[in-house]
Amino acid sequence: NPSNLHHSNSSDLGDYPKLRKRLLYENGIIQSRPFQKQYIFYPKSLSMHFAKSFREYLLESLKDLAPQFDSFQLVPFNDTDKNCAYSIYKNISKAIDDDNIEDGGAILILPDHIIERGSVLKNLHDCVKKEYYPKLRFQCVSAAKLQSFLYSSVDNNSNIIYNVDYKKQRIFSSYINNLLYKFLILNSKWPYALSKGLNYDIYIGIDAHDYYAGFCFLYKKGEHIVFDYENVPRQTGTYRNEKIGASTIRKVLLRNLDRHIPLHAKNPNGIVILRDGRSFGEEEKALEIVIEQLATKGILDSRTIKKGVIDVSKQSLFPIRTVRTTNGYSKYSNVAAGKYKALNSKEAFLFNTGYPFHIAGSSNPLHILQRYGDTDFKKVLEDIFHQSMLAFSAPDKSSSLPVTLKIVDTLIRSFAHQTSLVDLEQDDKEAFENYKYN
Numbered sequence: 001n002p003s004n005l006h007h008s009n010s011s012d013l014g015d016y017p018k019l020r021k022r023l024l025y026e027n028g029i030i031q032s033r034p035f036q037k038q039y040i041f042y043p044k045s046l047s048m049h050f051a052k053s054f055r056e057y058l059l060e061s062l063k064d065l066a067p068q069f070d071s072f073q074l075v076p077f078n079d080t081d082k083n084c085a086y087s088i089y090k091n092i093s094k095a096i097d098d099d100n101i102e103d104g105g106a107i108l109i110l111p112d113h114i115i116e117r118g119s120v121l122k123n124l125h126d127c128v129k130k131e132y133y134p135k136l137r138f139q140c141v142s143a144a145k146l147q148s149f150l151y152s153s154v155d156n157n158s159n160i161i162y163n164v165d166y167k168k169q170r171i172f173s174s175y176i177n178n179l180l181y182k183f184l185i186l187n188s189k190w191p192y193a194l195s196k197g198l199n200y201d202i203y204i205g206i207d208a209h210d211y212y213a214g215f216c217f218l219y220k221k222g223e224h225i226v227f228d229y230e231n232v233p234r235q236t237g238t239y240r241n242e243k244i245g246a247s248t249i250r251k252v253l254l255r256n257l258d259r260h261i262p263l264h265a266k267n268p269n270g271i272v273i274l275r276d277g278r279s280f281g282e283e284e285k286a287l288e289i290v291i292e293q294l295a296t297k298g299i300l301d302s303r304t305i306k307k308g309v310i311d312v313s314k315q316s317l318f319p320i321r322t323v324r325t326t327n328g329y330s331k332y333s334n335v336a337a338g339k340y341k342a343l344n345s346k347e348a349f350l351f352n353t354g355y356p357f358h359i360a361g362s363s364n365p366l367h368i369l370q371r372y373g374d375t376d377f378k379k380v381l382e383d384i385f386h387q388s389m390l391a392f393s394a395p396d397k398s399s400s401l402p403v404t405l406k407i408v409d410t411l412i413r414s415f416a417h418q419t420s421l422v423d424l425e426q427d428d429k430e431a432f433e434n435y436k437y438n
Contacts, residue, residue: 053162112144200270205404249286308373357398
């Protein structure tokens, strides 16, 4: 079993998910460096009092996680053109220009009066994120959702404030916390790290999405994690959405490892690429060249460093489930997280989401296959499991994916969308024509 958790007292293990979340709030995130400037963009159809109250709720929760955080600057934008998403986008852009905003993080409250137009709200959401990433990183929330939690009242000084409906306080607290976990990831603020280093010093998660390839570099214990991306040409053929050329991989690996190894992983003992889905041989070509080039610079020793390319699949042609028998009312339950089923010396199913985590149904394992390299496969399995324990987006829950692939999946969706401003404008024109003739 690759999990060290199984050596713990079983009663303590059952409390692990809640304990991890509690320790995060007791100690705060591990990174103490300052945040970039942060903003809350809100539509003028909402009152400034509403925006200020929302900001106070955010700050109250965020300061528990990151005491060094300062505040959010409120930025209003016009949304008077009902159901016109392109116009609202232009007004958001105008607010950015008027306030001379160049970079940082932002929470965007999307106006609720365009929700009735189906995918339009999502297209607006996608375009705002895509057009400004990475300089200005947006996290979006719905005005309608926020309004379902808050109601207006007047305080002792005759100021209008918004309070949380007491029946919805627990749900609202969970909603705010989940928003802030994503906000921290978007700002590269990692909540916690592993207590011990992985078996191999450097892991690199790689995935492709539309016209982009995403890369996540994890060093040692995970105290230093770096996300990067690159535009890639649209491929043709059966696997056009997954294949990334060796030249692209080599370029991204070199510009990161050249800079980060001397800072975060001197004399690394291994570099392992985790490929979401299927690798195509391009990864190993790039890794071989990068190792030789870094060795020439004296950054690592190519004679001793271990290397590997591992395919990590959420689905398999041979689906598998496993259970354990119990003496309780239900005869079966999920196996403990960290169990694996080896098919051979280079292939296994790994269960990351079993006990002590509570999930509906049976655990869905990852299919792990070592395509290339001389790394010890069992040590890689152990490292993948430990990476899955870095569940930044939900500290009290489980994560099937290792954090290097989870971060790529989370962040690349911030900008890797096919929807463009031209599509947004055309959609509004079609909506106007339908309204005019109907």
